[in-house]
Amino acid sequence: MARAATTSDPFNAVAEPRRREILEYLAESEREVGQIVVALRLEQPSVSKHLRVLREVGLVRVRRNGRHMLYRTNPQAIRPLHEWTQTFEKLWTHQLNRIKERAEQKELEKLYSKEEKEKQ
Amino acid sequence: MARAATTSDPFNAVAEPRRREILEYLAESEREVGQIVVALRLEQPSVSKHLRVLREVGLVRVRRNGRHMLYRTNPQAIRPLHEWTQTFEKLWTHQLNRIKERAEQKELEKLYSKEEKEKQ
DNA sequence: GACACATATTCCCATATGGGAATATATTTC
DNA sequence: GAAATATATTCCCATATGGGAATATGTGTC
Structure with missing residues (x-):
């Protein structure tokens, strides 16, 4: 097997930076x-191809208006990504707290050794 | 150009489902x-290769213990993903509220037309 | 040092990618 | 219906992938 298709799920679709910009x-x-072509300075066929991928995984919706196609982000399709990352949130805040606590501990120790020196 | 390397950023690294499981x-x-091999039922070389990708983008940390390598998730590296998805959060809650409001509106209309009928 | 054990790397291959260029399709306007 | 405009698709290609199989590297044990 090779790498999973970009259209296989939102995780793969969103891996491409230009598609994130489009979203x-x-x-x-x-x-x-x-x-989109003008705003993001991409070639038109490139944009159409990216939009197709995004459409296939439900990340964007389209409607036609005359010769124009009107695209918009379907934010709900991003929820699974958000929820997956959220499971790690507690862990990193915990990690940050530990770093903070250690820093404070070091500060205290520094202060303490300073006082000790001044006594002598 | 082809698809961006899996090691180019956390978005690409995390696109692979097995790597998400490992994390x-x-x-x-x-x-x-x-x-990991036992728990996730993967081939050992496969796991090593996935771990390498995860390590290169900072999603896991390693330390050696004798012949064993001890891996752990570095949750901080997932933050950028979380923050990116978060920018869409307001939009989908808004979208959900609109859906809810429409449903409630329909309920009201139904009730109203029922009363009208009963009058006749 | 010979061996066993744990992990990493290499080689091979079918497969999908994204960009560029060219072209096809759909719609409006005249 | 011909021309113009907007968008989508197709073809070509260099490139990286993930799995499988085989092998290499590193470490502890005797």
Whole structure:
């Protein structure tokens, strides 16, 4: 087997930086393909291909308006990613607290040894 | 250009489902490679290769203990992912509220038309 | 040092990628 | 229906992938 398809799930779809940019841009409001091309300075076929991937995993929605296609981010599709990362949140705040506590401990020790020196 | 390397950033590293499983497993506590092999039912070389990718992007830390290598998840490295997904959180709660409001509106309308009928 | 054990690396391969260039499709306008 | 505009698709290609199999490296034990 090779690497999983970009269209296999949101995790793979979102691994591509340009697709993340597109999602951010389309989160502000509905946009035409041409607007994405201009705003993100990408080639039009490139944008269409990225949009296709995003559409296939449900990360964007489309509707037609005349010759224009209006895309928008479907934020709900990002939830699974958010929830997965959230399971680690407690761990890193815990880790940060430990770092903080150690720093404070060191400060205390420094102060203490200073006082000791001054006594002598 | 082809697809970005799995080692280019946490987004790419985490796109692979087995690597996510490994991160979850190593979040509980420090583990030997052999334990991962057994717990996740993967081939040993496969695990070593995944661990290498995770190590290169800082998602895991290692220390040696005799012939054993002890790996653990570095939760801080997941923060960027969490923060990126978080920017969409407001949008999806907003979206959910709208859905809820519409449902409630429909309920009201249903009730109203029922009363109308009963009048007649 | 010979051996066993734990882990890492290498080689091979089918597969999907993203970009570029060219072209196809769909829609409006005249 | 021809021309113009907006978007999508196709083809080509260099590149990295993950799995499997085999092998290499490192460490403890006798």
